[in-house]
Amino acid sequence: MDRIIEQLPRFFTSGNMTLLLESAGLTLAMTLVGCLIGFFLAFVLVYLRQTPGLWALPLRLICISYVEVFRRIPFLVVIYLVLFFIQTISTDASLFTIAVIAICIYSIAYTADIIRGGLESVPHTQIEAAQTMNLSRLRTTVTIVLPQAWPVIVPPAIAFAVSFIKDTALVSQIGVFELTFRGKELNNQGYSGILVFGTIAMCYFLISFPLSMLGQYLEKRLATPRGERRARKIRRA
C-alpha cells in the first residue's frame, strides 16, 4: 500500500498520461476501423447468404458456416492464426494491420447475424411489391429493405462494437501498442500492478461507458416500432 502511494506522483506524470492517451486512441482506432470494415463486409456476406436458387446453395453454405465457425473460435486464436498466416504471405505487414484484419474477421461473424435479423424483420410483402415492380434484388435491398431495417440493425451493431472495444485488449498479445500493452509495459517498468491495471481499467471504463450509454439512447430513440406510430396517427385522424 505504501508503495502505491509513494509511486503516485511518479506514475501520473504528463509523459505517462500522453502515452496512455495515445494507446487509448489506438485502441479506439483499431476497433472503429475493424468494426466499420467488418460491418460492410457483413452486409456483403448476408446479401450473398440470401441469394435465392439452387445453384447458390454452396455459396449459402459457405456463408452460414463462416458465421457459425468464427463465432465459436476464441478471438485470441483468430489473432494468432491471422498473424502467422499473414507472415507466410508477406513479412512487412504492420501489427496494426494484422490486428485490424483479425478484428474484421471476428466482427463480420457477429454483425452478420445482427444484419440478417434486421433484414428479415422487414415484412415480406414489401419485397414482393418491389418484385412486382421489376426492381432487381440489389435495388430492392438497398432502396426498400435497408431503410426499414436500419432501426433494427444500428443499436445492436453499436452495442457489439462497444463491447468489442474491451475484447481488443487481447490484441496486446501480439504486441500492438494499445492500452493493455501499455499497462503491461508500465507494470514491467516497476509500477505497482494495482495502480497500473486500475488506471487502465478506468481508461477502458471511460471509453466504454459513455459509448454504451449512447448505444442505449439510440436504441430507445430508434426502437419505436414504425407500424405503431403510423397506427396511432391514423386513429387520431
Added chain:
Amino acid sequence: MNYKFQYGIVWENFGALLEGAWLTFQLGVLAFAGGLLIGLVGASIKSFAPQPFRFLVDSYVVFITNTPALIQIYFLYFGLPEIGIRWSSEACVLIGLILNAGAYLTLILRAGFLSVRRPELEAGITIGMSVLQQIRYIVVPHIAKSIYPAVANFFIVILVMGTSIGAVIGVDELTGTAINLSTINYRWLEYFSVIAVMYVVLTFVASIGLALFGRWAFRVKARIF
C-alpha cells in the same frame, strides 16, 4: 506463399491438446456455475432489495461489463500479490471469469425476472398453489422460456472467449497448450488451425447438449445453429 503444412507433429502431441480441451471445459463450466450463483443473487437483489443494495449491484455490473476481462484478470494476477494475496494462474482466471459471468448473468436473469407477470402469480394463488408450487409451475417456466437461449449462448461465450484469456497468464488450457507447444517447434499455423477445429467441435457438443437439456427440462426450443 511457400509454406509447407506439417500436421504430423500436431498429431504426436494431440493428447496434450485433448487435456487442454478438458481443462477449458472444466474452467468454462465452473466459471459459468459460479457466475450463475452470483447472477441469481444479483438479479434478486436488483429486483427485490432496498436501495443501497441495488446501487451496489448496479455499480458492480456497470464496472465489470465496461472493463475488459483481460484487465480484471491481470489485476488479480499482477496486482493482488502486492497486498499479499497470491493465487495460482488457474485460480485468477477462474475468479476473474466468475466475476465477469456474474455481472452479465445478473443482467440476463434480471430480464427473466421481469418476464413473470403479477396476475399470473395471483392466478396461481387463486387455485391454491403453495409458494413452492408457484415457483415450480409459474416462475421457473416463465424465466426459463424467456432467457434460456441467452443463457445458453452466454455459456458458449464463456467457454470460448472467456477461458482462452487464461492462455495469456499461463494456464494450460487449449489455447495455452497450443502456445506452449508451438513455441517449441514453431508450427503455429498447424497447431492453431487444429485447436480452432477443436473449439468448434467442443462448442457444438456443448450447444447440442444445452439444447437437448433445455428441451427436456424446460421445454424450450433453444437454437443450435
